[in-house]
Amino acid sequence: MSRTVLVTGVARKFASRAARYLADLAETGPASGRGAITRVIGVDTVVPDADLGGVKFVRADIRTPVIGKVIAVEDVDTVVHLDVNPPMRGRLGGSSNKELNVIGTMQLLAACQRASTVTKLVLGSSTAVYGTSPRDPAMFTESMAARGGVRTGFPKDMVEVEAYTRGFARRRPDIIITTLRAAQALDVDLEMPLSMYLRAPVLPVVAGFDPRLQFVHVSDLLAVLGLAVTRDRPGTFNVAGDGVLMLSQAARRLGRPVIPLPSLGYATALTRIARAGGAELPPDLHRLLKYGRVVDTTALREVFGYEPTRTTEEIFEEFRAQVRGGVLSGIGER
């Protein structure tokens, strides 16, 4: 049985890269057989800027029942849902972003439930579902929930999306569902919140807090996604590089000066300073920059069967080589 893969949200940079990666797998991989991909279809509401390669683009809004028709017409059997994103300027902001994330997922899942051809769903989730608070354990495993709770914004959207996906799994137990909770990807090409933050000339930090950060490399993410599509790996898995980096350490390595700010009013100051520097940060990033978050990837290694190729430190060094050094990078020049 060969596969026709539907990727949602391909106008976004990561989703378009993922779609292209899957299309490349279709070309280089086996033409037939169990894991083979025959076609990759990308959907989004806007036409993507990036070259999609061998991906067939269909302009469709996943918030409408049109998506059901796309699935039926294209005979899709694997759905890769990557259209759950933090709000960004220039696209949709605030409540409409929430609508895209949550209502879009509900419509997509409803369409999948009707479609008899769909046999697999891969959800691109985020470690944001664990929240971040001082009451959290040092490392999250997949079975833990956010202790401090997630109240607003993208983390709450993500938790709701996962909840709908679990409901869907109950109603269609024959479908293989893989949820991949990815840590922050650090890549100059991707507009990930943390990488945009780290590219600012000065880094506003919370005085008295030094969060532990963890990154994931895009190539690892793509490889895991490819494995989830071509093989059957039901379950929820954290995807992150090994080890941690403290924020202070990251700032020193980048040679960027930090501005310690009191934790009261930090969120506002962070957005203002980032906007002055030309970056747009999601409003929930300030909590991550206060307490940090680290996940455990034992399940990814032992159950999923994938060994991350790069550690957090290596990912960071790669990132550092690509970005311009800060004003303090003369100190400790190697």
Added chain:
Amino acid sequence: MTLDERKQIGSGGPAGRGNRKVSPSSAARSLAGATPAKKAAPKQSASNKAAPAKKAGPAKKAAPAKKKAAPAQDPVSTTEPIKLSPAKKTAPAEASAASDEPTTPRPHLRAVTDDDAAAAAAAAAEEAQRRTKSAGAPIPAGIPLEDIVAALLDAFQRVLGSGWEARVAAFLHTIRKRLSGEYDVDEFGLDPEVVAVLQHAVEPIAEKWFRLEVRGIENIPTDGGALLVANHSGTIPIDGLMTGYAVHKYTDRHLRPLGADLVFALPFVGQIARKIGATLACTQDAERLLTKGELAAVWPEGFKGIGKPFTERYKLQRFGRGGFVSSAMRAQVPIVPVSIVGAEEIYPLIGNVPSLARLLGLPYLPITPFFPLLGPLGMIPLPSKWIIEFGEPIRTDAYEPEAADDPMLLFNVTDQVRETIQQTLYRLLVDRGNAFF
């Protein structure tokens, strides 16, 4: 000072009365006061303009006052700034001579001591005279640069030992490494270099201020995991810091304290706690640390123990819900009971402001005999005497890991640990005696 001079004081006649001609006090006075003053005076007046002012000094004023007077006088003698130092040095000598005066008229047979004092005063006066002489030689104003450099190098050599260049290089290297972020932390955030610095910072407090005595260090396994369970006291968790210090000092292993979430919510405190390897006291973290083969430490009494009033000192509170025992059983590591004596007295908690504490989100707001009263000074811990005893390990590998789900067994083991610590505390209290001396 000749032999017959000495005989005059008391050795010839009846005890304590001199030798008919001279009373002991007058003899001593002539020896101690008069001679050096005579010797020093002419030279000083000849060489130093500042001298007259100071000569007036010894009769009336004490040494510190004179020291103040001397610099004030100096601008007058601007022609020879180099004389400043010898002039100052004569001051203590004269002061010692002056302070001898009141002691001499004691009518006891203190011949030898008075004599010694007089001799010392004479020697000091001689020294002062020598210095005044040398100061008279023409020396160019200011200190030559090469002398400063030589002195600095000498100071480096003295402070850092013979291999000081290598040490300074290593120090600068460390600074550079810190500034460029080229160091490793583990996934919990433990930063070994921060631990090393803190270890040095805590050492004088532990050894000199608290006079920490550590017993039973052999009960800590040299490798593999173990769970240290200790009593908690002292208003501020300094006992955790001291236990970590003791373990690191004697076994060279990092202690991983398990702390309350309040610790990690507080700015700066939480940051440091993570860097010294602390993590949240929850089953997941405890088991992760113990299965990794780390030394974890818990204070199961928590806020009930640390915030108890001074009247209830050394009375163990309820040991949580026994979660630490189940963690140790699941990880199959021994439990080491730790008894800490001394922490109760550092901040005797005599009062609490529950309403204000609730407002600030704290478990209690301590009032100690000194704390709000003396302000920041009240935050200095009292210098109580500390004993930390690591007790015999309680093995959990005899039980199956599944035994962790048997509540009755958990309660029994919890009680056993609690009783062990309580009995050890009583024994240590007897051994220690007074809390402060």
